[in-house]
Amino acid sequence: MNNFNFYSPTYFAFGKGRENEAGKLVKRFGGSKVLIHYGGGSIIKSGLLDRVKVSLHNEGVAYIELGGVVPNPRSGLVYEGIELCRKEQVDFVLAVGGGSAIDSAKAIAIGAPYEGDFWDFFKGKRVDKALPVGTILTLSAAGSEGSANSVITHEDGMLKRGSGSELMRPVFSILNPELTCSLPAFQTACGATDMMAHVFERYFTNTKNVEITDRLCEAVLKTVIAETPKALANPNDYEARANIMWAGMVAHNDICGVGREQDWSTHQMEHELSALYDVAHGAGLAVMFPAWMKYVMRQDVLRFAQFAVRVWGCEMDFHHPEKTALEGIHRLEHFYTSIGMPIRFSQLGAKAEDIPTLINTLRIGTGTIGFFVKLTADDVKNIYELAV
C-alpha cells in the first residue's frame, strides 16, 4: 500500500427534503452573500430554485444567481461568474444541479479571488485560495459533490481539462434522492456509467495488496449494477435512487482510491470524444472503457479475473484465467447495453476518421497517458480503433 493522505471534510446532508436546509448550511459555513449557480430551466420548473431561495432568505442570506451551465461546462460562463462574484462581493458559491453546475461553480470559486486567468489552474497551477462551495445535487453521476476536482472545457480550442485542489471540495453537499426521480432514463444510465468509471480508474492498478480499497471498489460497483436497473424500471424507486446517489459520492471522494496508483487514461481519451462531439460523458465512457480493458488486460490478467469473479459473479476458469478476465469485460458491455448505453463509436456519432484529431488534441506527443499501462499515441490509436 502506498502512503497517502485522505481528507474529505464535506458535510453531507442526505435524504428527503434536505434542500430546505440550504440556508442554514450556507450560514454554518460562513456564507453571507451567495452566487446560486445552475444549468437550465428544470430546477426553475420543478420549484427547486424557489425552495432554495426561500431557505436562504429565511436565514438572512443574500443571493444573486447565474444559470446557463451546459453539460461539459464551458469557460465562458466561468469568466462571467468570476466577474459577477467580484462585482457583487459574493463570499459563497452554491451549485444547484449535477456535475456540470458543480464543476463550473468550483472553477468560479477558485477564479474569483485570483488575479490571473482561472484557466491557469487547469494548466497545473496550484490553488491557494478559493471561495467556499456548497452543492445541492440533482443528478447522481460525477461525484463532484464530494470530490476535490473540476473539469472545464475551454472554448478556445475546445480543450477539456481537469484541475484538483483540496480547496475545491464542497464544504457541504445536500443529496436528496427525490430530486433525481424525474431524470430521464438516458441520464440515469449515463450517471451510473460515470460512477462505475470513477471506480475503474482506481481499481485497475499495479499497486499490490490494497485489499481494503479493492473491496470498497467492488462494493460500489455491485451496488450500482444492482440498483441502476431498478431505477430504470421504476424511476420513482426512492431506495434505488438513494443507493445510487450515495454510491456516486463514495465512488469519487477517493475513499476507493487511496493507497494505490490510479490510471485515468480512459477519462482523458473520453474527454476528447465529448469535447469534439459534445456527447454525454457517461456515454463516451461506456464506449471507451471496454476497449481500454481489452487492450490492457494482459498487464494483469488475474486482476481482471478478480473483477469478473467478484463483481460479475463469473466462475473462475483456473485453466484459462484470461477467459474469465474477458468474460468480465463482456458482462460489462452487456450491462451497458442493457441500460441503454452505447458501446461503439457509431452509436455515439463518433467517426473512425476523426481518430487522428482526437489523438492530436490529447497532445501526447512522445509521452504517455495513464499508469496501469502507460499508453503511447500508438496505443491510444489502437484503443480508439477497438471502440469503433
Place this chain on the structure above:
Amino acid sequence: MNNFNFYSPTYFAFGKGRENEAGKLVKRFGGSKVLIHYGGGSIIKSGLLDRVKVSLHNEGVAYIELGGVVPNPRSGLVYEGIELCRKEQVDFVLAVGGGSAIDSAKAIAIGAPYEGDFWDFFKGKRVDKALPVGTILTLSAAGSEGSANSVITHEDGMLKRGSGSELMRPVFSILNPELTCSLPAFQTACGATDMMAHVFERYFTNTKNVEITDRLCEAVLKTVIAETPKALANPNDYEARANIMWAGMVAHNDICGVGREQDWSTHQMEHELSALYDVAHGAGLAVMFPAWMKYVMRQDVLRFAQFAVRVWGCEMDFHHPEKTALEGIHRLEHFYTSIGMPIRFSQLGAKAEDIPTLINTLRIGTGTIGFFVKLTADDVKNIYELAV
C-alpha cells in the same frame, strides 16, 4: 434508506514515517501548545515519543505531556489532564497510542473548556466547545482516530459510558502501520475483533434497502478476515498491517453506518464485562457477539443468511435459510478461536454468578437496550447465559 448526515472532516496522513509530520499538522490545525497524551512506556522505549517531540519542536510548537492512560481509560486521569490543560493554557491535545489514549484525549478536550464536570457529557449533555484533538495511532482497533466518540470508565462505581459529538472528531490522525508491527498477537486479534464489532453494530439493522452500506460493511469484514491471520503469522507484514489499520478507520467513521438504524446493545453488554473484570474490550466482544447473534437471528433470518453467504462464503440453503444463518455465526466463532480470541465467559475469567451484577450496572430497569431487537433485562440475562 433513512435520512442522515455524514461528516468526517479528519485529515488522515497514512503510511510509513508519517509521525514525523506531527508538528506540521498540529500547526496547520491551529495548535501552539500541545498536551501529548499517552499510555505506558512502549512509545518511550520505541523512540516514538521522542520523534514526536522533535517534530513539534522543529515547528516551534510547545508541549507538555501526560502519560498513564490504561485500557478502558479512567476518569481520574481525564480530570488530571483537564486541570493540566487549564493551568498550562494548552490549545491542542495530541493522543499517541490506541483507542484508550485517544478516548481519554477526547474527554480532556471537551472537559478543558467546560466549567462543569466533564462526566456530564457522558451522561448525555451536548458538547458545544472542545480543544482540537490530533492522534498518532499505534493500535488498529477502536477506530477512535476517525470517530466522533469516546468511552470512559468512571472510577466512582466503575461505570463505563460513551459520549459522542462532532467536536470530538480528531482534526488529524496519523496512521503508520509500521507502529503496529510490534503488537503482541493477542492485541492484534483483539483489535480485529473490535473493528468487526463496529461493523456488526451497523450491519444488523431493521432498515431495508441500504445496499451500498451493506456492501461497504461486507468489504471491511472480508478485509479484516483475510488480513488478520497474515498479521498473526508474520507480525512484520506491512501490507496486512496497513489493510487492517485502514479497515479499522473505515469500520468506525460511520461510512458503514449511514442511512440505517444501528444496534449497539452488544457493546453495552460488553462494557459491563470489561468494567467488572477489566478484560480487553475485543476479547469481551468476541464472547458477546456470537451469543447476541444466536439470540436475535430469528428477527431477520435472511439478513443473517446474507452475512453467512457474502462474508463467509457459505452456500445458501434455500430450503433452510436458518441453517445458513447459523452457519455464518459458527464460522465467526471458528474465526475468533483461530485468531486466539475467547468465545466463552470462562475463557475471559467471567462468572455466571455475576450475571445479576452485570445486568444491574446496565441499569435497564423496565426499559430496553439496542434496536435490531429491543432487549429487556430478561433478554440480556438470556444472552449472557448463552455466552457462559
